[in-house]
Amino acid sequence: MNSFEYLCRLTAVIFSIIGIAVSSYAQSGERWEASFEATSFYDSQLAVEEADVSQESGDIGIQLGVNLNFKPVKTETLDVEIAYKFGQTLHTEFSEFDLQSHRASASLTRRIGKVRIGLRADGTNIRLANDPFLNLLSVSPSVGIFLQESVFLRGHIQVAEKSFTELEQRNASIQQAGANLFRFHKGGRGYLQGSLLLERENAVDPALDFDGVSGSVAWKHPLGSDRDAPSIKLTADYRHRDYDAITPVMGAERTETRFRTGADLECILTQELSAEIAYRYTDRNSNFPSADYNEHRAALKLMFRF
Incomplete structure (x- = not known):
């Protein structure tokens, strides 16, 4: 049995466990959440990182998203959630960078006092330029x-398999271990977060095998005491x-930061509608030409929650 078959079977077992939990706790009632997102953006650097493809041409476009969440179990000690997320990015000029994604997930969280034990399985299908x-x-x-x-501390490990339709040399097994530390304020509406992630990727092509480490910080702060205040x-x-x-x-080993x-x-x-203005800057340095660039991305997003 190869690693992909093993992961498929393990995922099936996890979904079966969650199905049993759903049946056992069905009396908790059904809970649905849904949202729709529409984003207009400008991106100065078009890139598909998974394929090492980039283009130094800016473009404007739109991004559409639909999120569906079903919570069949939500009690004081156990949460079960099944979710589906759809995304579609459309560029004005360079349609070869259009991405469409379908992601299904199932998660189970067990609370024991101050401890949270979780298990999550994800499956994602991505299309590029409609292929x-x-x-x-x-x-x-x-x-x-x-x-x-x-103050909340969370640690996790993840095993994953990625399979390309045509770029078979990029098929890979992924192992990750990470930790997140949160400090909440403003009644949980704001937080300071620090994260650390270690990763190992083993691809069919040995030249694509790598070890990686990443760290991040995030700070969210409401600009008022009201729950509907901007943040x-x-x-x-x-x-x-x-x-x-x-x-x-x-003719050399690849490095990247x-x-x-x-x-x-x-x-x-409103209660259902929110807006978000965002800016992102990326400085990617690599001795591999298509992975060496600077990027500026500005976006305006509207989200409608049902």
Whole structure:
């Protein structure tokens, strides 16, 4: 049995466990949540990172999204959630960078006092320029604990498989381990977050194998005491990757670092409608030409919650 078949079977077992939990707790009632997003954006650098394709041409476009969440179980000690997310990016001039994604997930969270034990399975299908491109399958257990009333620490591991439709040399197994530390304020509406992630990717092509480490910080703060007050969010993250083998077209081992920072302003317009203005800057440094660029991205998003 290869790793992809093993992960598929493990995912099936997890969904079966969640199905049993749903049957056992059906009396808790059904809970649905849904939202629709429409985003207009300008991007100065078009890129598909998973394929190492980029283009130094700016373009404007729109991004549409639909999110559906079903919570068949929500009690004081157990949460079960099944979700589906659809995304479609459309560019004005360069349709070869249009992405469509379908993501289904199931998660289970068990609360024992201050401890949170979680298990999540995800399956994602991605199309590029309306052609089949990439499938992702992942499983992630996690453990979290409230160190204080407003301080939460979470650790997780993740195993994943990615399978490309045509770029078979990029098919890979992924192992990750990470930790997140949250400090909440303003009644939980604001927070300061620090994250650390270690990752290992083993691809069919040895030149694409790498070890990576990344760290990030995020700060969200409401601009008022009212629950509908606008909020700002500032983010920054750094990522470093070391590749194992020589890349033939370069005649050298590939190295890469990426620094990204961003700012968001979210305004709640009505109970169902909110708006968000966002800016993101990316400085990606690599000795592999298509992975070496600077990017500016500005966006305006409207979200409608049902």
